[in-house]
Amino acid sequence: DAGVTQSPTHLIKTRGQQVTLRCSPKSGHDTVSWYQQALGQGPQFIFQYYEEEERQRGNFPDRFSGHQFPNYSSELNVNALLLGDSALYLCASSLSRGLNEQFFGPGTRLTVL
Amino acid sequence: AQSVTQPDIHITVSEGASLELRCNYSYGATPYLFWYVQSPGQGLQLLLKYFSGDTLVQGIKGFEAEFKRSQSSFNLRKPSVHWSDAAEYFCAVGAKGDDKIIFGKGTRLHILP
Numbered sequence: 001d002a003g004v005t006q007s008p009t010h011l012i013k014t015r016g017q018q019v020t021l022r023c024s025p026k027s028g029h030d031t032v033s034w035y036q037q038a039l040g041q042g043p044q045f046i047f048q049y050y051e052e053e054e055r056q057r058g059n060f061p062d063r064f065s066g067h068q069f070p071n072y073s074s075e076l077n078v079n080a081l082l083l084g085d086s087a088l089y090l091c092a093s094s095l096s097r098g099l100n101e102q103f104f105g106p107g108t109r110l111t112v113l
Numbered sequence: 114a115q116s117v118t119q120p121d122i123h124i125t126v127s128e129g130a131s132l133e134l135r136c137n138y139s140y141g142a143t144p145y146l147f148w149y150v151q152s153p154g155q156g157l158q159l160l161l162k163y164f165s166g167d168t169l170v171q172g173i174k175g176f177e178a179e180f181k182r183s184q185s186s187f188n189l190r191k192p193s194v195h196w197s198d199a200a201e202y203f204c205a206v207g208a209k210g211d212d213k214i215i216f217g218k219g220t221r222l223h224i225l226p
Contacts, residue, residue, distance in 0.1 A: 004156070033212065042117075042203050042216030043157070056212040090156060102214065104149075104157040 002027060004093050004105035012111045013081050021076040021108045025093030032074040033102060034066060035090040043090055049074050050096075078110075086112045115140050117206050117217035125223040128196050134189040134220050136204030146187040147205040147214065148178055157203065163187065174198070199224045 005024045013019050025032050031050045035043035045058035049068035063079045072093075078085055088109050092102035116139045126132055138144055145164050149157040161172025168180040178189045187204060201221050207214040 033214075035216075040218075042205075042218045043214075045213035045215070048212040050212075058213060092157075101159060101162065103159075106154075106156040 004091055004103050006089075006091050006105040006108050008108060009106070010109045010111075012113065014113050015081055015083060017081050017112075018077065018079045019081060019110060021078075021089050021091075021110070023074045023076070023091030023093075023105060025072050025074070025091075026103050029093035029095050029103070030072050031094045031096060032068060032072065033092045033094070034074070034076045035092065036060070037088040037090055037107070039087070046076070081112045083112050086110060115206060115215045117204050117215055119202075119204055119217035119220050121220045122218070123221045123223065125225060126194055127225045129193050132189075132191045132194045132198070132222070134202050134204075134222070136187045136189065136217060137185050138187065138204070138206045139185065140206050140208065142208045145207045145209065146178075146180060147207070148172065148176070148187075148189050149203045149205060149216075150174075151201045151203065151219075153200075160189070160202075194222075194224055196224045196226065198222060 007022045033048040034046040037043040046060050047057040048055045052068045065077045068074045088107040090107045091105045094102045118137045147162045148160040151157050160176045161170050163170050163180045171177050176191050201219045203219045204217045205214045
């Protein structure tokens with residue numbers, strides 16, 4: 001049973017560029033949440049997608065956007081990258097809307113130069 | 114506002130010694146509480162969770178945690194640590210009907226041989 005997968009593993013971008021990160025949820029899960037983990041910090045909630053809609057959003061600017069596809073996979077897009085966007089981006093999947101056990105992927109390490 | 118405090122940034126224990134990692138939370142409603150572990154370069158693995166019922170919960174890898182409502186605490190314990198337990202540990206809080214999980218800043222556990 002495949003767990004949560006994320007791609008790419010690592011990514012290097014320069015300021016002002018745009019980036020797209022991808023996530024495939026655990027088999028049977030229909031909800032995807034995205035978190036940003038800066039170095040030395042705990043993960044911070046960006047947003048959650050369920051039924052292809054953004055259900056809740058954390059304290060992140062509109063430069064951060066997402067999408068969920070009919071197969072429940074998800075993308076996180078970040079526009080106009082800033083140095084401060086450098087972080088580990090974690091995807092978590094769960095079953096149904098609301099707080100159920102979330103299973104995390106290994107993350108995508110984004111470095112903005 | 115919801116928050117999680119892990120007062121110890123680093124903890125060092127000898128292999129075979131007992132362990133307690135502290136966690137205090139601030140949450141208006143009845144909380145859902147979690148402990149996650151993160152090894153270097155890895156995603157988050159759920160150790161245990163508390164939703165309701167028995168306030169002493171057992172998790173994987175021999176860990177347990179006790180929910181104390183009066184102290185707003187959810188401390189993680191293990192009677193005898195192994196070198197493989199060296200990792201970063203995150204306490205987190207959420208609630209029914211709320212999609213996000215709020216994480217603490219983490220405690221880095223070091224094991225002495």
